[in-house]
Amino acid sequence: MNYPNKIKKEKTYIDYKNRGMSLEEDINLTNEYYLNNDIAVIYKKPTPIQATEVGFEKSKKVITKGYFKTPSTTDYNGLYNGYYIDFEAKETKSKTAFPLSNIHNHQLKHIESVIRHKGIAFIIIRFSLLDTTYLLKGDDLINYISNNKAKSIPLPYIKEYGIVIKENYQPRLDYIKIVDNIIRGVNLWKNTNK
Amino acid sequence: MNYPNKIKKEKTYIDYKNRGMSLEEDINLTNEYYLNNDIAVIYKKPTPIQATEVGFEKSKKVITKGYFKTPSTTDYNGLYNGYYIDFEAKETKSKTAFPLSNIHNHQLKHIESVIRHKGIAFIIIRFSLLDTTYLLKGDDLINYISNNKAKSIPLPYIKEYGIVIKENYQPRLDYIKIVDNIIRGVNLWKNTNK
Numbered sequence: 001m002n003y004p005n006k007i008k009k010e011k012t013y014i015d016y017k018n019r020g021m022s023l024e025e026d027i028n029l030t031n032e033y034y035l036n037n038d039i040a041v042i043y044k045k046p047t048p049i050q051a052t053e054v055g056f057e058k059s060k061k062v063i064t065k066g067y068f069k070t071p072s073t074t075d076y077n078g079l080y081n082g083y084y085i086d087f088e089a090k091e092t093k094s095k096t097a098f099p100l101s102n103i104h105n106h107q108l109k110h111i112e113s114v115i116r117h118k119g120i121a122f123i124i125i126r127f128s129l130l131d132t133t134y135l136l137k138g139d140d141l142i143n144y145i146s147n148n149k150a151k152s153i154p155l156p157y158i159k160e161y162g163i164v165i166k167e168n169y170q171p172r173l174d175y176i177k178i179v180d181n182i183i184r185g186v187n188l189w190k191n192t193n194k
Numbered sequence: 195m196n197y198p199n200k201i202k203k204e205k206t207y208i209d210y211k212n213r214g215m216s217l218e219e220d221i222n223l224t225n226e227y228y229l230n231n232d233i234a235v236i237y238k239k240p241t242p243i244q245a246t247e248v249g250f251e252k253s254k255k256v257i258t259k260g261y262f263k264t265p266s267t268t269d270y271n272g273l274y275n276g277y278y279i280d281f282e283a284k285e286t287k288s289k290t291a292f293p294l295s296n297i298h299n300h301q302l303k304h305i306e307s308v309i310r311h312k313g314i315a316f317i318i319i320r321f322s323l324l325d326t327t328y329l330l331k332g333d334d335l336i337n338y339i340s341n342n343k344a345k346s347i348p349l350p351y352i353k354e355y356g357i358v359i360k361e362n363y364q365p366r367l368d369y370i371k372i373v374d375n376i377i378r379g380v381n382l383w384k385n386t387n388k
Contacts, residue, residue: 041307043267046242049257063243063260073237077271082312084278113235118276 023091023126023133026172027076033171040176042078042085045071073110074121080176083183084119086111086138087175091126097152098125100145108145111138120179124165125158134162135178217285217320217327220366221270227365234370236272236279239265267304268315274370277377278313280305280332281369285320291346292319294339302339305332314373318359319352328356329372 027044034040053065074088088111090102103123114121121138136153140161144153163181165173221238228234247259268282282305284296297317308315315332330347334355338347357375359367 035307038307038310041304041311041313046240046263046265048240049243049245049260051243051257051260061262063245063257063262066243066245066257066260068255068257069240071240079278079280079308079311079313082278084273084276084313086273110235113229113232114273116232117235117273119235119273119278 022128023089023124026167027089027124027175030171030173030175031076031078034176040078040080040085042076042080044076045073047071070104070106072106074107080120080179081183083179084114084117085179086114086119086121087124089124089126091128093129094152095127095129095155097154098127098158099152101151108142112142115139115142120182122179122182124173124175125162127155133165133167133173134158135165135175136162137182216322217283217318220361221283221318221369224365224367224369225270225272228370234272234274234279236270236274238270239267241265264298264300266300268301274314274373275377277373278308278311279373280308280313280315281318283318283320285322287323288346289321289323289349291344291348292321292352293346295345302336306336309333309336314376316373316376318367318369319356321349327359327361327367328352329359329369330356331376 024044031040031042031044034042048069048071049063049066050069051063051066053063055062055064074086076089077084077086079085088103088107090098092098092102111121111123115138123136123138123141124133125136126133136158141153144157144161163178165175165178168174218238225234225236225238228236242263242265243257243260244263245257245260247257249256249258268280270283271278271280273279282297282301284292286292286296305315305317309332317330317332317335318327319330320327330352335347338351338355357372359369359372362368
């Protein structure tokens, strides 16, 4: 029974992203709604896992040892009306600021790449204790980080530059409506600068 | 030691996608090249895994039981010059046709969705024994399947509608060059139909 005894087993599986669970669920339901109603094709990327030991259960392959890897990109991406959409979703219990420790450096670099290659990048931030969810555009996120040495983005900045995503019954978080305005804004900006 | 003895363990980890390994490696290297040279932002999606048992090794989370899930989309997606790019890559040992059993039905539906929402979808097919790799546009793939009841796409069809991706040193498989022509074709088509 070659089972390494240094691994302490848990009785039940607890998702380590539990904190962000309800926002994640809301977004997954919203994406399902977009898919079923043929509005947008946006998926959550699977969590990358490195399987180091694999066996068989009957004829089915099963991982017997695997590690969670740090994702190199954001969690969600897809397609809306010809536009490439890319975002990360995070929940915080803070009432005053969004802690930047929530976003990895390579995720920021990814967001910068998406902007450079003419995609639409943003972050969805939920202040769970304030019951409010914001969409903050990628460039507003990058701008703040480039110009400030703070370890968090204060709520007033998010209130000024972000857009509130209202919660509804269906779709739960209609963020595509806001993306639509961003697209119109982008085109407007393009037209006035031509 | 609560380890289920119905799991037969293997000594070494063998990737079940081994058959497609070299094409996958070529594409991963190509995507890395595109990323490092700021040409495109395209990634392979992680294989979805359902972790049913998780424990701890020191303070690190480790999966002690997990299953491979069937992906609901294609393997690769990303962004090139404002365009949403989406594709699947498959290798076959056949010398005469591409077996359609290689593509799941939900992947075909996904490709159709991408086309409908104005993304660029295609499939990269390598005939490994013929040493030739083709890019076949999503609509040519769907067209063939909709109009034929065959279980494979004959090589002559792929030769007629597909485009050969030549192998180079760097990037290994410069498929973006072909995508560029597709984009120009799309725009040309749009212009002539206005």
